[in-house]
Amino acid sequence: MRAAFERRRHLLDFAVRSLARRPTKNLGLVAIYALVVFLVGSVMLYGAAIRREAAVMLASGPELTAQAMVMGRHEMSRTTDVAALKGLRGVRRIEPRLWGYLWDSAGAANYTLMVPPASDGAHALAKGEAIVGEGVARARRLAPGKMLFLVSPAGKFLKTKVKSVLPADSALVSSDLVLVEESDFRAFFELPPDVWTDVAITVANPREVATVAEKAALKLPGHRFVTRADMTRTAEALFSWREGLALALLAGALLAFAILAFDKASGLSAEEKREIGILKAIGWETRDVISAKLFEGGLISGLAFLLGVIGAWTHVFFFSAGLFEPVLKGWATLYPHFPLAPTIDALEIATLAMLTIVPYMAAILVPVWRTAAADPDAVMR
Amino acid sequence: MSGRSPAERMRGSTATAIVFGTLTAIGTGLVVGPMIVADAAARRERAAALVGELALSDLALFTEARYTRNPSLADLHTPFQDGPASLEHFPTASLVVAPRGLPSGRLEAREE
Numbered sequence: 001m002r003a004a005f006e007r008r009r010h011l012l013d014f015a016v017r018s019l020a021r022r023p024t025k026n027l028g029l030v031a032i033y034a035l036v037v038f039l040v041g042s043v044m045l046y047g048a049a050i051r052r053e054a055a056v057m058l059a060s061g062p063e064l065t066a067q068a069m070v071m072g073r074h075e076m077s078r079t080t081d082v083a084a085l086k087g088l089r090g091v092r093r094i095e096p097r098l099w100g101y102l103w104d105s106a107g108a109a110n111y112t113l114m115v116p117p118a119s120d121g122a123h124a125l126a127k128g129e130a131i132v133g134e135g136v137a138r139a140r141r142l143a144p145g146k147m148l149f150l151v152s153p154a155g156k157f158l159k160t161k162v163k164s165v166l167p168a169d170s171a172l173v174s175s176d177l178v179l180v181e182e183s184d185f186r187a188f189f190e191l192p193p194d195v196w197t198d199v200a201i202t203v204a205n206p207r208e209v210a211t212v213a214e215k216a217a218l219k220l221p222g223h224r225f226v227t228r229a230d231m232t233r234t235a236e237a238l239f240s241w242r243e244g245l246a247l248a249l250l251a252g253a254l255l256a257f258a259i260l261a262f263d264k265a266s267g268l269s270a271e272e273k274r275e276i277g278i279l280k281a282i283g284w285e286t287r288d289v290i291s292a293k294l295f296e297g298g299l300i301s302g303l304a305f306l307l308g309v310i311g312a313w314t315h316v317f318f319f320s321a322g323l324f325e326p327v328l329k330g331w332a333t334l335y336p337h338f339p340l341a342p343t344i345d346a347l348e349i350a351t352l353a354m355l356t357i358v359p360y361m362a363a364i365l366v367p368v369w370r371t372a373a374a375d376p377d378a379v380m381r
Numbered sequence: 382m383s384g385r386s387p388a389e390r391m392r393g394s395t396a397t398a399i400v401f402g403t404l405t406a407i408g409t410g411l412v413v414g415p416m417i418v419a420d421a422a423a424r425r426e427r428a429a430a431l432v433g434e435l436a437l438s439d440l441a442l443f444t445e446a447r448y449t450r451n452p453s454l455a456d457l458h459t460p461f462q463d464g465p466a467s468l469e470h471f472p473t474a475s476l477v478v479a480p481r482g483l484p485s486g487r488l489e490a491r492e493e
Contacts, residue, residue, distance in 0.1 A: 009394045016393025054440055056425045060433035067454060074454075095436055101447045110444050120434045133441070170428035175441040176450070198454070200436040226453055231438055234453040299397060306404045313411055332445040341421030344412060 011288060015295035018275070029260075030304045036257045037308025037356050038315070039250055044348050045316040046324060047243030049340040054235040057173055061231060062095070062200035063209050066216065066223045076195035077223070084219045085199065090212045092204040095119065096196035098185055102150060102178075107139040109333035113150075113189075115182045117200070125181040130160035135175030135334030137165045148178070150188070158188045168337065175336035199223075246324075254355070262363045276371050277380035289372040290365070297364040301357045308356075309349065317342040 019026050066085070068075040082096045099114040116123035116131075123131055130148050132140075142148060142162050150158040158180070166174045186193060203212050213225045279289050315321060317340055321328075329335040371379055431437070443449040 009392075012397060013393040016397055020393075053425070057428050057432055057440070058438075060429040061438050062436045065438055065454065097436060101450065110447060110450065112441070112444075112450060114435065117434075117436055122434055135441070135444070166431065167427060169424045170431045172440055172442070173428055173432050173437050174435075176444045177435075177441070179435075200438075226438075231453040235440060238452060302401065303404075306401070306408060310404065310408045310411060313408070317415060318411075328442065330443065330445045330449075332443060334441070334444045336441055339424075341425065342412065342415050 008291075011292045012295050015292050015299060018292070019296055019299060026300060030300055030307070032257065032260070033301065033304030033356070033360070034307040034311065036253060037305055037352065038311040039253060040247065040355060041309050041312030041352050042315050042321060042323070043243055043246045043250065044352060045312055046321045046340070047239055047246075048345055048348055049316060049343070051236055051239045052343060053172060053338075053340065054239065055232055058228065058232050058235060061228055063203040063206065063228045064201035064213055064216070065226045065231075066199040066201060066220060067226065068198070068220075068222055069224050070222070076191075076197065077199050079194040079196070081220055081223070082196065082199055085201065085216055088212060088215055088219070090204055090208045090215075091201055093119065093202040095200045095202070097198050097200050098182060098191075099197050100185075100189060102152070104150065106149075106151075107136070107333060109136075109139050110176065111136060111150075111178045111334075112176050113178050113180060113185060115185045116179050123179055125163060125179060127181050127184060128160055129163045129181060131164050131166060131177075131179040132162055133166045133174040133177040133334070134168045134171040135336055136178055137162075138337075139333055150178070152188050152190075154190060156188050156190065158184060160184065171336035172338040176334040246327075258359055258363075261360045273371055273379050276368070277376040280372065280376035280379070286369075286372045290369055293364060293368040293372075294361070297361055301360050305353060305357055309352065313342070316340060 066077065066081075068077045068081065077096065079096070082094060085091065085094050095117045097114070097117065099112060102111045102113050103109075104111055116125065125131065132142055132148065136142065140148065142165065144162055144164050146162050148160050148162055150160070152158070160180060166177060180188070185191070201212070201216065203209050209227050209229070213227060217223070217225055276289055276293075279292075280286070315323060320337070320339060325335070439451040439453055441450070443452075
């Protein structure tokens, strides 16, 4: 047992010495390799983290949202529609929502103006008051007590006093919100008193959502019903798509790296071939030669993998994936500043290792085995 | 042999163990540290509570255009509202896939 360990240890010593003989080449390889792991790892960690955030946060949204449709386009729901849904079995609460978008030329940003639901005592507002999201406060330099002026597309003017700013913790869902009182909202957008943007429906038993949606659709055939599962799926699909797209863009880099690794490993240099030949000539077994060369590859990929993963983790969870921000942000002014909660997923790390370490080790094994199995005399010539 | 520095005398395997050990320790610290310190669960709970209170339906990640703000509630055709064949010009639209599971339109031709 001890002899076997010492034997491995000496092979490892030999591999390190062999790598140290070509420091520039090997350090360069580690750097490029680590960069590839960093890029792919960042995309994977970021995608998984944001999917988790979305799933947790959207899990407390309304089970069903009913939107009126006219000629295939979104329409306002009427108070009579809301009344028609009342009395449906399995429904716990029906909350008509009032919300809309406003392009604010002063802040060069799109806001989501919203009226807090009647049941929400925590965000109850008086006429002339507003609660703003973290992004709006940042863009317009607002603080509680300051005035916020808004101009509607029709030229209507709304003067509100900021009551409070929504906590930065929830920026991912509330960055662009401006909460105003109902009569202010209706006057600002010139809405009649009996219309609502859509209807949020809370279902008592989550397993009955589909049945309730079916029954509600019979009552309101002109409405579209979006379930919470649809919303979560949309977010899931959206970020999977995004992650896939980023990985597809990185596929070029991965391929270039694979070619580099294959080229380096398959075309063993004359010097390396000579080295293998000499080792065989002085009595090394084929097994030992392959082990020493695999140790070399393992050291390079292990080091690069560790460096790349540590870099990716730091980038995503300590710098909020700052390198990706310009891509995610687009032209949005109110892009939320949010920290991502670090969670370790063994499957992700294993996938990353499969994507990066396995091809490299495979590219090394075959040519080394072929050279090591050949006659030393033939190899050295 | 006596002229060698301590670094040269160190065995390769020892140096490997030191480098890998240090990196693993740094990595573990970076992974475990924020999990202990950051109050991620409480933060998520606060955000989820706000979603529940205000009955919110989507993440506020893409606010650059009206139809990218609530992808799960947006109409399928809104990105092309300026004209059915117009090319989309907001950067988000190159990243966001059209929502799935929403009813789509259908054209039917029948001979009477």
